[in-house]
Amino acid sequence: MDPALIRELKSLLGPANVLSHKEDLLLYEFDGSVEKARPEVVVFPHTTDAVSRIVKLAAKYQVPVVGRGAGTGLSGGALARGGGVMIVFARMNRILEVDVENRRAVVQPGVVNLDITRAVEHAGLYFAPDPSSQKSCTIGGNVAENSGGPHTLAYGLTTNHIAALELVLPDGEIVRVGSRHGDAPGYDLCGLFVGSEGTLALVTEITVKLSRKAEAVKTLLAIFDAVGDASRTVVEMTAGGITPAACEMLDGWTLRAVEDYIHAGFPRDSEAVLLIEVEGLREAAESQAAAIAEICKVNRAREVRTARDDRERDLLWKGRRNAFGALGRLAPSNYVLDGVIPRSKLPEALEQIHAIGKKYGFQIGNIFHAGDGNLHPIVLYDPRDTEQFERAIAAALEIIRMCVSLGGALTGEHGVGMEKNELMPLLFSDADFDLMRRIHDAFNPDSSLNPGKIFPLSKGCGEIRVRKTGQAAWVRP
């Protein structure tokens, strides 16, 4: 990287907001995924204007730019695949405005997801999208990846809770899309940018929609002696028209690991538990909970417990949210997959995952959003063992292919990033890629923003290559 760029960045932001030593950059070559890519310089802007200036400088030196929040992403979305400048939004972390009356908050991208809820809960409001990493992940990252969470089942992904965005385009232009108050005339640009994985623009300000806390919440723990019984319960619940606020499944192997670590109260001798939450008016929550308990019993649940108070409820959720941490105790690393299947195919999918694990010699755990068919198989492996790592990747690939063959999709909430970009042709045709690429090029014509994500780089459909520092643009055949 040209030292002149680093000098200019330091003069723009101050030396304390620029990292360029190799040892400082190491931390930024990882995120929550199995991918790795190191930026050449990391910067911490405090304002939208600074972001715009950084982007202009990067363009002047022909260096790619990638945005990053807390780095908790699970698909390599916030990794600098093309090297260049990484803009970390950690210091743009102010809640600019809370409008209780209209249920809106205006926040900077570096605000931690849960902090939005903390800032508005006094008024009985909260921010609905709740990724498991909500205590650390940032709203900017949530917007980029269109993050989900357990309660997506009833309330939708991040995109359903965003009203407007301020963006910085790759040429440094600052633009606004969406409308704070309602649907503005024009295309749903907000809907396009949310989930575009930082490949179209950098998000510098977000107007979020706030939700009202439900009057009543009931949290149930259904305990099963067979995984098949638990998955059939989910299928019957969905088909019966019951949509809980959340419906999570942990298989026996996973729940034992979690229980040993968190002591959430999951019975160690069971083979699956469902953590089900219903919300709404008292009357609705009660009748739904009763109907769910009935379906669980019909499907041979050993026991259905109801959390008696907030403490018990929090403990159950703690077990769910910290599950990946618990599994971290069992192996040096774990690969959390993210695939989606039609919900009715759940029993079949879990059987196939088990078989794939056996084939590749892994015990694959399952802890996932069962209610919307969003699977998270977890493969434990040792990254120092190259052969094992490759086997883990092969198993993962087979699982994702299985999801697609069942009528599902590549990712339900983690994003494509650089984890699954090569798998995109499983779902999309050349024509689909052509259009997506025209959209990409309409906003990011030189691929200077977050190169090497979403689109496959390999030969075949939609060939494009990663732009690295110094290259003028994507190299295309």
Add this chain to the structure above:
Amino acid sequence: MSSVADLCTRLEKLVGGDRVRAAESSLRDFAIGGRTPMAVLQPRSAEEVAEIVDFASAEKLAVVACGSRSKLELGMPPQRYDIALDMTDLRQIAHYDPGDLTVSADAGMPLNNLEKALAAKNQFLPLAVPVSAASTVGGAIASGIDSTLRQQYGTARDFLIGAEFVDGTGKQCKSGGRVVKNVTGYDLHKLLIGSLGTLGVITRLNFRTFPLPELRCSHLAGFPTLETALNFHASLLKPGLPFSNLELFDPEFGALLEAFLNKAGGSAAESLVAGEWHVFASFEGSAGVIERIQSELRKRSDQARTSRGETLDAQSSEQMSGALREAFDWLRSTAPSVALLRIVLAQVGPGDIMELQQIAKKSSQRSAFILRACNVAYLALLADNEDAQTNAALERVVSELFSRVQAKKGSATLLHAPLWLKDRINAWGAKRGDFPMVQRVKQAFDPHNIFAPGRFVGGV
């Protein structure tokens, strides 16, 4: 440009003679704002749509995809209009997985038919759009018209999970999928909602469906003043009670609604009180939930000094919900000359509504106002004659409403207006700051500008 006869011959070669109509009466049926196409084509499949668009793209012919044609007047008339695509032969359910609560329907399928198929499995699509007797699934999405279930179920962007369409290069494309949770690739299908056919020809749409509620019920309350009605409205909204629809309307709207209901027959009109403001609330759920909401309504009704508040019986409830769903349609014909504005209000206080009404009064004609879900209001200016003086007043008032709403950080569009008015005032209002981005999206989808050119925002 080819001559009409020559064009028709070539189109016949493309899709077969029985699929091309060029008789004047057929063309008139597909007119938009007085403009008629040169030919009407009725494709049988998405592949045929792609062939036609490919041809049109090569020949730079303007194409407008049509369903039931009930909302073709939305937006501006197209600047060019060569081929009308009659999509009504693409009318099948492609996939329906009741167990997954997902459905894929062809764009030309009548919404009614889809509703019936879903109801047979005790499910529904919360797309309660006007002209329900005719609307197609594709038209309901492309028009972006308001659904009266928005309060509870959101807009189409909340339950449209995927789409198939033909882009401006004649290629069949898709976005999203058939699963309820999916972040694979750009959400292009969201862009199609309300795009009035300017981005692509929608051939199939995938939705998340919802279980039919056990019971549906509604409540109508009359108030002597706007303030009391608005207080009641706010008292229902604030605690987050789950209403599927919540609307507030002025005495003039009430009178028009009464006339519409009387014409349709039934007793729902009897619940309206002449000269009063009304709040209509509908809700659904189990018997327990219905009872609870009714008790909340009674409590708040008493506090709000209603002059009359009642739970409607099942038949009246259905009639009233239906009439409100259809408001866009019947408001258009309530006077010889009607300008119907859709206004998104930044604030909904009595002052904000009064101000709109006061401006409307300057036209010296009648006006009808309804506040719908999520700060969306419809304001209809009703002119009883079309003389130069009335027209001039109407134009002044519409123009003032546009600028006032914009100044207050809201937005306005003209849903319906006489053609002469649309010639003078753009239906979309002033261009917004994001207009260059709108143009980029249009260019990417439709590089040759063949889809309904000029119908959309800013002449796109």
